[in-house]
Amino acid sequence: MLKGTEWFASDRPDDHxxxxxxxxxxxxxxxxxxxxxxxxxxxxxxxxxxxxxxxRNGIELPYRSVExxxxxxxxDDLPSFLRVYYEGMSVxxxxxxxxxxxxxxLTRAHSQNVTYAEMFFDPQAHTARGVxxxxxxxxxxxxxxxxxxxxxxxxxxxxxxxxxxxxxxxxATLEESRPYRDWxxxxxxxxxxxxxxxIKFKAVFATARxxxxxxxxxCDVDQEDSTRHIWQTLDDIxxxxxxxxxxxxxxxxxxxxxxxxxxxxxxxxISNRCVAGSLKALEVRRMLEMGMRATVNSxxxxxxxxxxxxxxxxxxxxAELSREQIVQLAVNAFEASWAAPEEKLALRSxxxxxxxxxxxxxxxxxxxxx
Ligand code: HPA
Ligand code: ZN
Numbered sequence: 620m621l622k623g624t625e626w627f628a629s630d631r632p633d634d635h636x637x638x639x640x641x642x643x644x645x646x647x648x649x650x651x652x653x654x655x656x657x658x659x660x661x662x663x664x665x666x667x668x669x670x671x672x673x674x675r676n677g678i679e680l681p682y683r684s685v686e687x688x689x690x691x692x693x694x695d696d697l698p699s700f701l702r703v704y705y706e707g708m709s710v711x712x713x714x715x716x717x718x719x720x721x722x723x724x725l726t727r728a729h730s731q732n733v734t735y736a737e738m739f740f741d742p743q744a745h746t747a748r749g750v751x752x753x754x755x756x757x758x759x760x761x762x763x764x765x766x767x768x769x770x771x772x773x774x775x776x777x778x779x780x781x782x783x784x785x786x787x788x789x790x791a792t793l794e795e796s797r798p799y800r801d802w803x804x805x806x807x808x809x810x811x812x813x814x815x816x817x818i819k820f821k822a823v824f825a826t827a828r829x830x831x832x833x834x835x836x837x838c839d840v841d842q843e844d845s846t847r848h849i850w851q852t853l854d855d856i857x858x859x860x861x862x863x864x865x866x867x868x869x870x871x872x873x874x875x876x877x878x879x880x881x882x883x884x885x886x887x888x889i890s891n892r893c894v895a896g897s898l899k900a901l902e903v904r905r906m907l908e909m910g911m912r913a914t915v916n917s918x919x920x921x922x923x924x925x926x927x928x929x930x931x932x933x934x935x936x937x938a939e940l941s942r943e944q945i946v947q948l949a950v951n952a953f954e955a956s957w958a959a960p961e962e963k964l965a966l967r968s969x970x971x972x973x974x975x976x977x978x979x980x981x982x983x984x985x986x987x988x989x
Contacts, residue, residue, distance in 0.1 A: 654735040654952035657885035662919025663724035672710035717758025725766035775804040782815035805833030817851040835860040883955030887918035889925040900937035914952040
């Protein structure tokens with residue numbers, strides 16, 4: 620299983636020996652304007668920044684170097700990942716910390732030609748440590764505004780509730796977010812799915828819907844009762860999107876309903892490899908072939924080693940996707956985004972211009988793999 624110490628596929632030493640078509644496709648993916656719809660901002664906390672913030676805040680970490688920290692990223696399922704993820708957050712204390720965290724992610728995303736990003740944040744993971752909601756959201760917001768001005772990247776914020784806490788705590792967090800209503804486009808549900816089905820949060824999500832929030836929920840990969848949970852997100856919650864949701868492929872009627880509703884799924888291949896042992900790349904391809912609106916995303920890229928480009932390249936290589944299918948993944952993400960209609964048009968036309976400039980707009984052009 621891949622550990623945090625193994626790094627990006629694009630850093631492979633044999634890169635120059637790979638067939639030209641392969642490098643062409645990689646360059647195509649890297650240059651393509653992209654939307655990221657599933658990234659936890661706290662999951663973008665790179666080891667170097669974690670060490671710097673620990674120093675700044677006088678916090679003792681059990682690691683002295685980036686290498687030691689990466690070596691300790693020894694997870695192989697969701698609960699073991701979550702332990703490392705929550706522990707990492709202990710260094711985030713001030714508004715400046717949240718600004719710096721978000722700014723670092725947005726700079727990196729921009730460098731990969733991500734033109735639009737919807738970021739999750741986990742307020743309860745901070746308020747439970749005594750860090751005020753206001754501190755968290757003001758820091759993130761400042762970085763969003765700065766990145767829009769300096770890099771041109773457009774962003775939105777999605778507030779996730781921790782499903783292993785009570786529905787009452789989620790409702791209190793929803794209430795706490797009220798002064799910042801205009802800074803949050805939607806609500807989501809993350810953390811440990813085991814024993815915490817979507818229906819536990821039915822009232823919270825109904826209230827959020829009534830307040831005008833968009834709704835999404837994690838249906839993590841290979842969880843117990845996964846298809847039952849996905850059905851609940853449709854029938855009991857009425858989500859606008861599904862995060863992960865790969866196990867829907869086990870249920871034909873469920874897939875048909877997802878297609879009928881035009882719901883997008885935010886698949887995170889390198890995350891899947893780290894916590895479920897496989898990229899689930901063939902599943903992404905199947906979704907595309909079935910007309911499901913699959914997207915590829917990075918989830919927690921500082922922990923699951925790979926940002927948008929590495930996730931797309933890994934999926935393309937493993938599933939032998941055509942160039943048309945790669946473009947479809949990007950189209951799906953822009954179309955399923957919660958950007959304003961005029962922004963969506965601008966973002967789409969950037970993508971369309973890029974594809975046309977690369978001569979990749981012809982129908983059914985398969986990639987000839989060397
Ligand atoms: N699943 C559930 N909770 C999470 C994740 C995830 O992939 N990342 C951060 N919190
Ligand atoms: Zn996630």
